[in-house]
Amino acid sequence: MTDHPASAGLQLITTADGSNTLFNEQVGEHYHSTHGAFQESRHVFLESGLKFFLEKSGQKDVSILEIGFGTGLNFLLSAGYCLQEQLSLNYTGVEAYPLPEKLIFQTDYEKYLPAEVWDKFIKIYTPALNKTQNLNNLCKLIIAACRLLEFRTEQQYDVLYFDAFAAVHQPEMWTAEAIEHCTRYLKKDGVFVTYAITGNLKRIMKSLNFSIEKVPGAPGKREMLRAVKKL
Numbered sequence: 001m002t003d004h005p006a007s008a009g010l011q012l013i014t015t016a017d018g019s020n021t022l023f024n025e026q027v028g029e030h031y032h033s034t035h036g037a038f039q040e041s042r043h044v045f046l047e048s049g050l051k052f053f054l055e056k057s058g059q060k061d062v063s064i065l066e067i068g069f070g071t072g073l074n075f076l077l078s079a080g081y082c083l084q085e086q087l088s089l090n091y092t093g094v095e096a097y098p099l100p101e102k103l104i105f106q107t108d109y110e111k112y113l114p115a116e117v118w119d120k121f122i123k124i125y126t127p128a129l130n131k132t133q134n135l136n137n138l139c140k141l142i143i144a145a146c147r148l149l150e151f152r153t154e155q156q157y158d159v160l161y162f163d164a165f166a167a168v169h170q171p172e173m174w175t176a177e178a179i180e181h182c183t184r185y186l187k188k189d190g191v192f193v194t195y196a197i198t199g200n201l202k203r204i205m206k207s208l209n210f211s212i213e214k215v216p217g218a219p220g221k222r223e224m225l226r227a228v229k230k231l
């Protein structure tokens, strides 16, 4: 993938469930499933990732690392859920090409969220680039504006949302090196989720000491991968 100015070659399009996503012309790929951006985000990351972890652990606080922050939809749904359940959320998004605020506004994700989450997100989005911001008294956000392999942190996370462009368009995000680089920041018993599942990804996860599980995918995808860190 070549460098691109964050808003060049990006088109806003409407997906099958009526929610919007972006199409990146340079990469030739959408930011979410065209079968439904909102449905995919809710199913893969919120339901199969965050809620699975919370049910398993019984924790009332959770930390999430996302690779490929993009529009912030996965963050927004997670923050909305944590607010509703009064859970504390510490969220780090890694994003090589942060989107301009203007494009984030245009996604219209407001309609899927409590107003207080959307309004505050719009205020803190730019300040959260490389500096932690409070969304509310329960939720903190930082967006690390760097490429995955440049990302470093002292923190360890409970849940990892892996939301890179598909391997066919961006194979370097799905190598053992890239997956090892981000999963080192996951705690033991931490949960890794992504919308895809391939033989190669399963082999990598097993080699990194994860137990893997095929779970039903979002509309348009039969299966997706969930993996739990054993060591």
Ligand SMILES: C[S@@+](CC[C@H](N)C(=O)[O-])C[C@H]1O[C@@H](n2cnc3c(N)ncnc32)[C@H](O)[C@@H]1O
Binding pocket: 001, 030, 031, 032, 041, 067, 068, 069, 070, 071, 072, 073, 074, 094, 095, 096, 097, 098, 146, 147, 148, 149, 163, 164, 165, 166
């Ligand atoms: C499938 S989209 C993510 C969609 C996003 N989670 C959302 O809800 O809008 C993939 C994202 O990965 C970002 N990306 C591409 N290369 C990257 C890299 N090397 N490191 C981190 N992020 C990268 C892209 O800019 C894009 O935002």
